């Protein structure tokens with residue numbers, strides 16, 4: 335697509351591949367990696383990340399919704415795809431035909447799904463979701479599990495492909511909830527008449543901190559992209575994570591203002607003396623949230639703050655000196671010794687880096 339705007343996200347697919355390879359080296363040999371590429375690959379680009387992850391040795395990819403899985407298939411991703419959220423039952427037929435694995439949480443859903451899937455040659459692959467303590471989706475008792483097993487055993491078009499659970503607190507210092515969830519999950523897994531082919535529990539935090547819980551596969555999301563799930567995990571990493579995302583733009587316009595001039599909507603910033611002010615062609619419609627006013631950007635290797643209200647498509651920065659229009663500006667990423675991370679934005683906004691990753695707008699082209 336033609337693009338004339340200097341605002342762009344640069345995604346380093348090699349960094350993603352390096353993170354994945356390092357994880358594989360660190361985990362037990364029998365553990366494979368499911369690359370989590372939901373939410374457009376955490377904002378990095380679902381298809382490109384899936385392709386890179388598979389080339390680097392991911393066994394399969396996972397997404398949150400049926401539509402995300404379809405998009406991957408339509409773009410030529412042939413690897414197994416798991417939809418981790420619940421899908422409408424009418425998706426079962428298409429999922430079976432396209433080799434898309436679905437999560438199942440109850441027997442009623444599965445019975446209906448079996449009615450949709452007619453072709454024995456293309457059975458529907460399901461991963462039974464067990465709620466070991468997240469309290470979101472998944473079955474919680476043995477009777478529900480028995481019901482599901484009964485449906486699977488009585489059907490020629492449903493194939494048990496896996497069983498999984500999700501940890502709620504693996505990124506925290508206290509391991510007790512994760513330990514308890516793992517114990518409960520294994521108790522469930524032991525109740526299947528035969529062990530499901532792919533048993534998986536860990537997200538990034540658990541994969542990095544508890545290799546003993548790695549089982550057959552881990553679902554590697556945020557850290558695939560080089561981001562630590564939490565400050566706690568960041569301080570305990572078994573290997574360095576390489577950040578894959580840079581957000582850049584250029585100075586669109588530069589002016590010198592005298593003392594007492596006001597900047598942007600509401601006039602909330604007032605120059606205190608002669609100041610060089612630069613305008614950036616990036617705003618909250620691109621994910622530069624209004625709460626990021628006063629956040630630094632990098633220009634010429636130096637930090638300079640965003641001043642005044644951030645507009646939908648533009649914002650202003652206070653320059654340390656005169657720069658020419660066209661000068662490179664880094665909003666997330668590195669210039670020389672200085673680095674601005676998603677974690678820094680997240681701290682300023684009172685959120686987590688996950689939310690930052692998925693907030694950079696679709697309007698910002700991704701360059702690989």
Ligand SMILES: Cc1ncc(COP(=O)(O)O)c(C=O)c1O
Pocket residue numbers: 370418500536537538539553554555556557563
């Ligand atoms: C079910 C499930 N598994 C795995 C992941 C990946 O988690 P993370 O990004 O912390 O690695 C997620 C993401 O939230 C998830 O919902």
